[in-house]
Amino acid sequence: MKFSTKAIHVGQSADPATGATVIPIHLSTTFTQEGIGVHRGFEYQRSGNPTRAALEECLASLEADGARGLAFASGLAATATALSILKPGDHVVAGEDLYGGTYRLFEKVWRPLGVSFAYVDGRDPSAFHAALTSRTRLVWLETPTNPLLRLADIAAIGEIAAAAGAWLIVDNTFATPYLQRPLELGAHAVLHSTTKYIGGHSDVVGGALVTREADLYDAWKFHQNAAGGVLGPFEAWLTLRGLKTLALRMEGHCRNALHVAEYLQGHARASKVIYPGLSSHPQHELARRQMSGRFGGMVTFEMEGGIAAVNSFVKRLNLFSFAESLGGVESLACYPDAMTHGSIPEAERRRRGISEGLVRLSVGIENGEDLVADLEQALG
Template identity: 45%
Template sequence: MAHQEYKRGTKLIHAGVEPDPTTGAIMTPIYQTSTYVQAAPGDHKGYEYARTQNPTRTALQNALAAIENGKHALCFGSGMAATDAIIRLLVPGDEVIVSNDLYGGTYRIFTKVFAVYGIKFHFIPMDNAANIEQYINDNTKLIWVETPTNPLLNVIDIEAVSNIAKKHGVKTVVDNTFASPYLQNPLDWGADIVMHSATKYLGGHSDVVHGCVIVKDDETEERLRFIQNSCGAVPGPHDCWLILRGIKTLHVRMDRHCENGEKVARFLKTHPKVEKVYWVGFEDHPNHDIAKKQMRGFGGMISFVLKDDNMEAAVNVLKSTKLFALAESLGGVESLIGHPASMTHGSIPREERIKNGLADSLIRLSVGIEDADDLIEDLRQAIG
């Protein structure tokens, strides 16, 4: 389908998906096979071995490229596998500039895996894109951006960063997991590579681990496809099918995530025991004007700190919720509560976390699509 002709909700349901040519099945089948019979050597109808290609994965990659307004997409076994593939574009001696507030797993793979091979990472604040330029040198190859960031919801100007990167011949990578393609399309603002932990909002049901990368240019896609096939960190067809299914309801889920997120954030902001709330939609949130420019909504991710800013008070809240489940991850239909310092960001040294504003007592919420009044009541009784 010519997806450019359709609005976002229609595109999410139909992009990249065609009826099965054999049976007419409206839903893409799960091609649960490891290999494909060839009529003669080399005559394989585009499919020869499932690490290289799988029809279910092909349908998902087409859909992902369409909904991120890209040309190519590649799927991986997890968001970390997608991150790993992108950094494998580099060679020893290359340097990467990274936003200093980012997912702990990303920090870990950069500092504990790739730094060992001579790739250098500079972790810097990116709230003012103009500050980035001083860190660029002849060895700089990538600028890695999360926006909104995990877990402090910092907003980074994708267009400004991309313009600086292009000026110096550097590629911009945007981790778009928190926003999802429904709320933000980094390629439209000049980014070169977009990645997702599709485990989160794209899947949307906490039942699959998956990652993806989307690009516009053929040369980058060809290099990433070689890495995808050679290194083999690919998802199975059932996982791809689950992400395809999740994408079809992304727009209706994200609308409710945004609606509930706003109600919960405004409740927390007026709570007498809450010191600070991090939510992109507040007009006094840093770079709120940039979020309004590059996002279509403010999402369901919230972090907050209690006035009684100590671990015991935070743990009491974490243990007391009934609807908000204490768990890793985010972006599912159910609401989750987490403690970044010991969970998602436990791999970042404490001094680094504190320096970047991630307090020991910070609590992170992934606001689901339940009834907002029930979620607010749950937080009210947990906070006390």
């Protein structure tokens, strides 16, 4: 089956009891058993739920053949579960341009538990190789990154990680499996904040892990049940509904993002425009090759004048909402320096390229001309 067909049908056959075409929201916290140790695959909602299982199966099928998925209460719950394979003394090499919440989890939760982290330029595979130690157990990537839209060569870094005996986990939130499938490029696992493009409507928080590695799946499945950070059935149903239209939505996001980026590139108040689909992006060719010829729905740009200029701009926006998060059908503008990446120390933000004038746009699927007109009047 092709991508769109999988998104609509995998794990979503008609309900055998009623014939309902759309999978039900199974709210029951417990499941009747026929005898001691005799059940129909489900015992207690935390351990397993039919609606959640359908989402896990469907999402995994979109990432790679033979993959299995696990759904969580948030993207950070999925991240925490991914890190649960680590023990004191283990070492992680991560691309330095990271979501602020991931950085906070690394530094404020796992480092005090005895796990060490090295941050490198994710654009340079040799930097990962140089940072490896005998204790490196995990390599962590975002690609494209949040918020600077830098790319990492998944295949090259996957070879480096495999040679070192380390797992490679790729946060695929920005690209989604519609544009990029890291498991097919050498990653051992994929992470999603399903809150974003997977759910797609800014109305459900969730996360997911997908892998073909039995050892990882078994360890994470145990942790999912033991720690309990599971996705509820209603949230699973909403996410599954969003997944059905992912392909259609991503086409709209990509088309509008390119239109917005090209407009901003010609505007005097945008001193720098970052979008992998622009030929001016230094990793445009890698993006074209690795992301199936489309470039996602995120656009980042810099304004001269710092926070004052940004504040004036966002207050004038009408269609773009000034808000955190991304990936919904509606367009959003975000100020990473104080919002999504505020948990990273200021000196570290500056070193990584997050300036006081940086604006991140999540370009929605409204009419592209209307979005450009809104930016035009807000920029002045």
